[in-house]
Amino acid sequence: MNKTIFHNGRIFTSNPDQPYASAMVVSEGQIDWIGNEGDLAELEGVRVDLQDRRVIPGIIDAHLHPLYLANAAKQVVCMAPVVYSIDDMVQAIRKQSESIGSGEWIEGWGYDEGKLTDGRAPFRSDLDKAAPDNPVVVTRTCGHIISVNSRALEIAGITKDTINPPGGQIDRDANGEPTGILRESARHLVLNAMPVRSIEENASLLAELSPFLFERGITAITDLMALSKPIDYLDMYNEARDHGLKQRTVLYYMWEDLKKDMILDEHKTNRENPIHIGGIKLFADGSVSGRTAWVNPPFLGDDENCGISTTSREELLEAAEVAENYGVQLVVHAMGEQAIDLIVDTFYGKKGWLEDAPSIRIEHAAMPTEQAIQRAVEMGVAFVPQPIFLFAEIESYLNNLGAERTKTTYPVKKMLDAGIKVAFSSDAPATAWADPVDPFVSIKAAVTRVSYDGTDTGKDQRVDVETAIELYTRAAHEITRIPAIGQLKQGYQADFIVLDKDILEVSPEQIDEVRVKATYMGGEKVFEK
Incomplete structure (x- = not known):
């Protein structure tokens, strides 16, 4: 049996029983032995010198939107350093319209009115100036709100008389006419009218994303918006695997889809499969930055606005029953206090159905009350926050919540001290940052609790570097349930990354300058700088 001996490393294992090592022996993709090089027996095999560099387990992004991330790379960029104003956005979209045919859809990604000099979202009238003959859809950075032009509204059949769909809002002017801004479920009125890419096109996009993720040390991913129609995401990801997608992947299917088409079965939810279904996803509210969190x-400044509630107790219980029947997780997006309370209170006193992991995950969990935290601990509910949000979207948080309330959001240290299972993730591309999936930006944000512009985002909620790495590795494994990853220990997969700087020794402010020198999956090098 061929063995590879990795030696002369500074290995942080994420294994609390053996946090540090300097060598490991790998065969058939798994770690046979790990420890101090001085204790390593004489072995035959290929020797790889880690050159005294810091090694950590491969990053597991527990909440990601890979297809959106791959698509965003091909859309009109609507954020800094390209776009600072609505006029900049109009110019960028006009340029795109001049290079394509009349009638073709134009998509833009990533505006955040908190960062635009205009201080507002683009209206249909703005986008009409850019491309009157092309339907235009620009997605806000949070992914919960879109701005569209008149042509797109016309194609979707949205008029003054169109009523708000459940859990959604069509913004209107003083005369009741749609402004072009569609919030939460209302955005699907337009999105569902857009042409659908083929499964092959999407699979190729995902395969192209694989090396991009390896370059950032990400060896396992999730898709938190999997659909069964018009393309089944499980089929699409399996095809992407044939095209070259290598990351281990867990899919979480939208409850809206599963209600109509129950595709779950034992084979599709088998966690030994490199691509499998891990849960059922619902939304309980929207986003803080888009003022749609409940x-x-x-x-701040609008006593009438408590956001949008997008699910109900009955729907949560119905989805949970299906999740229990198929042995998967119930995964609910909730940012605001009322949304988190709804989930926790609905299931309080009920027993979880999974033995080896949290049965219920609350995604984002931005503003949990003291009672919600206490109850979540008792129930074994997991929280999956994103440190990059406060770091990258500070303007919107200050505008919408004020400085003091902002500091209390995503109280990671409080969650951990209480005993909640927590995993870090990026939610990429749903944040206003040029490289939103970069884990080192998120780790820096969690360790410093300072935003990109130097604003204090709640320093009492800082965690140390080792903890931040563990939340992206071991803890993310415990919550995503992908077998035998997230730690470097005997019997686990040899998924690890070699760093160009020692993340445990650089100053916290420089953590985002750390880069991946090499990425290994199953002991095989899949990326080298």
Whole structure:
């Protein structure tokens, strides 16, 4: 049996029983032995010198949107350093319209009105100036709100008389006419009218994303918006695997889809499969930055606005029953206090159905109340926050919540001290940052609790570097349930990354300058700088 001996490394294992090592022996993709090089027996095999570099387990992104991330790379960029104003956005879209045919759809990605000099989202009238003959859809950085032009509204059949769909809002002017801004479920009125890419096109996009993720040390991913129609995501990801997608992948299917088409079965949910279904996803509210999170108290400067509630107790219970029947997780997006309370209170006193992991995950969990945290601990509910949000979207948080309330959001240290299972993730591309999936930006944000512009985002909620790495590795494995990854220990997969700087020794402010020198999956090098 061929063995590879990795030696002369500074290995941080994420294994609390053996946090540090300097050598490991790998065969058939798994770690046979790990420890101090001085204790390593004489072995025959290929020797790889780690050159005294820091090694950590491969990153597991527990909440990601890979297809959106791959698509965003091909859309009109609507954020800094390309776009600073609505006029910049109009110019960028006009340029795109001049290079394509009349009638073709134009998509843009990533505006955040908190960062635009205009201080507002683009209206249909703005986008009409850019491309009157092309339907235009520009997605806000949070992914929960879109701005569209008149042509797109016309194609979708949205008029003054169109009523708000459940859990959604069509913004209107003083005369009741749609402004072009569609929030939460209302955005699907337009998105569902857009042409659908073929499964082959999407599979190729995902395969192209694989090396991009390896370059950032990401060896396992999730898709938190998997669909069964018009393309089944499980089929699409399996085809992407044939095209070259290598990351281990867990899919979480939208409850809206599963209600109509129950595709779950034992084979599709088998966690030994490199691509499998891990849960059922619902939304309980929207985003803090888009003022659609279901909050209490209301958003700053608008006592009428507590956001949007997008699910119900009955729907949660119905989805949970199906999740239990198929042995998968119930995964619910909730940012505001009221949204988190709804989930926790709905299931309080009920027993979880999974033996080896949290049965219920709350995604984002931006603003949990003291009672919600206590109850979540008792129930074994997991929280999956994104440190990059406060770091990258500070303007919107300050505008919508104020400085003091902002500091209390995503209280990671409080969650951990209480005993909640927590995993870090990026939610990429749903944040206003040029490289939103970069884990080192998120780790820096969690360790410093300072935003990109130097604003204090709640320093009492800082965690140390080792903890931040563990939340992206071992803890993310415990919550995503992908077998035998997230730690470097005997019997586990040899998924690890070699860093160009020692993340445990650089100053916290420089963590985002750390780069991956090499990425290994199953002991095989899949990326080298």
